[in-house]
Amino acid sequence: MSRSPSIPDRPHRDIDPDLPDNERLEALHGHFSDLVDVNEQLASQLEQAEDRREQLRERVDRVERENETLKGSSLYIATVEDVLDNDEVVVKQHGNNQEVLTDVSPRMLERLEAGDRVAVNDSFAVQTILDAETDARAQSMEISERPQVTYGEIGGIDEQIREVREAVEQPLAEPELFEDVGIEPPSGVLLHGPPGTGKTMLAKAVANETNATFIKMAGSELVRKFIGEGSRLVRDLFEMAREREPAIIFIDEIDAIATTRTESKTSGDAEVQRTMMQLLSEMDGFDARGEIRIIAATNRFDMLDRAILRPGRFDRLIEVPEADQDGREQILQIHTRGMNVDDEVDFDDLAEETDGYSGAEIESLTTEAGMFAIRNDREEVHHEDFLNAIEKIEDDDSSDVISSAGYFYQ
Ligand SMILES: Nc1ncnc2c1ncn2[C@@H]1O[C@H](COP(=O)(O)OP(=O)(O)OP(=O)(O)O)[C@@H](O)[C@H]1O
Incomplete structure (x- = not known):
């Protein structure tokens, strides 16, 4: 920012009243021309200040317009892949993985690094750099190395505990059993039943028993504000699990992303659909005998999109009923x-x-x-x-x- 110019000193001359008239007149002329100089300097400073005020006003207008645009429209999330010398960056949009070369202002360029998550508008102009602290990855998952919950703390659902152990624990603990027989263990297990019946506890207890990392994500978290965010989170979720194998991925409220949709084709719906497709594709490309198990839970079983129940997806259903x-x-x-x-x-x-x-x-x-x-x-x-x-x-x-x-x- 430019510093404000200093105000020139007020001209000052001591004029001896005893001087002869012609010399006093000359001194007064000199004083007058000093005053004219200062006046000119001040006028030019005033002009500069007015220019600067005009520039600032334009900037405020621009920022306000940008702010309005940001508030008024949905933005897409992308990751910066490369920052080029000529004020350009390569960004990859989440969701459809489209890669685009886009211009950025020199000011924005200074702040961008490869790997940053940014919000882009319809023309791929970078609007905002997403703060690392608000990184959804860290915020929206609950991760515990080995949760404390044990099967002994879960009452009234012994049969469900047995089924979960067979479908989730055994493939992790004794994968050779499945190899020997030549069958694939269930890909994903869906726990369904009324709220508060112990579904989350069950998932945590399996993680405890198998010494696995428990990674929980709520379906409602996956339905995010920004386009592309949900599918990115699903990718993050699986990446996080791969980094921490053995791991149990627990997706609570799966109905939030896998509900049978109505006829409406709003962009929100399309986004939810994309998130679900990402989840299905992660599951499809998944080694069922690997060290990651997936458990989902819902208390809206009736609303679920049957696509997620197909073989190779959530193909083991376990009802967790109200306790008798x-x-x-x-x-x-x-x-x-x-x-x-x-x-x-x-x-x-x-x-x-x-x-x-x-x-x-x-x-x-x-x-x-x-x-x-x-x-x-x-x-x-x-x-x-x-x-x-x-x-x-x-x-x-x-x-x-x-x-x-x-x-x-x-
Ligand atoms: N079968 C149970 N045995 C012992 N405690 C239970 C049982 N079910 C629920 N609880 C208690 O209720 C709390 C919440 O249970 P939990 O989160 O496992 O339910 P949930 O079925 O996952 O519910 P929601 O569908 O609302 O997510 C547990 O921390 C536990 O204290």
Whole structure:
């Protein structure tokens, strides 16, 4: 930025009043011409300042226009592949992998490096460099080296645990079994059932048991604002898993990208479709005997696009149902293991009282019961605390918590 020019000093001359008139006149002339000089300098500075103000105003207008364009239209995501000397860059658009040579301003060029993610408009002009910190890759995945959850902490779904172990754990732990028999293990496993029944826990427990990295991505995260972002995230997800084998990829809410679409052909729909195609293509090019297993989960099974259930894709379906009476009793026992519970607590009775509760709801019930004990200045949780907790939860949320168990799920 140019520095503002300094203001010239005010001309100053001491004129001796005792000088003869002609010399005083000459000195005054000199002073006058100094003043004229300064005036000229100031006028030229004023002119420069006005030019500068005009330039700044134009820049503000331009930035405002750019801002409006950015706010008003969808942009495409691309990765900078190469930065060339002549103010050009090669960018590759996500989604369709189209490579384009595009001009950039020298200012933008200074800030760009190969590998940067940028947002481009319809004419491939680079609008914005995406901040590394907002890199979706890091933000939208939950990664844990070896989750803590074990099968012993999951109650009421023993049959589902057995099926998941067979379909996911065994191919990882004993791939030779499949080689010897000459069959391919299931490519992907789809867990479906009402919310809060332990689907995520199951996926985590397999990762724990097999010492695998657990990488979770929610389907809703894959439906991103920017065009091309979803399919890029799917690629990132698989790349991340390859870097960290053995790994379990868990895609929760898969319905967000794999719902049977209506007739509408909006660009949002097309984007979701692209994301799903990317997922399917990653799965198709996948070694089912490799060290990466894929588990997806949904509580909207009825809405799923059947394309994802074809052989070689999510070809093993496991229903994780609402817990029955025995299951609820087991879950109650699991979640009170660490609690100071009175011997008189009748878990069988509580399991009956909690008909329709999901595992997640039973977990919050046990916490609520503990709160009642604290309120009554006790360190031990009594049967009545559980009953009070049930009453409170049903009062608080009569329309929501209890009835939500089978809400979306049919
Ligand atoms: N079968 C279960 N046994 C023990 N605890 C459970 C069970 N199901 C759910 N929970 C409790 O509820 C919490 C949430 O469960 P989880 O996230 O596994 O459910 P989910 O089926 O994946 O739900 P959503 O469909 O909403 O993602 C768990 O952390 C656990 O504390």
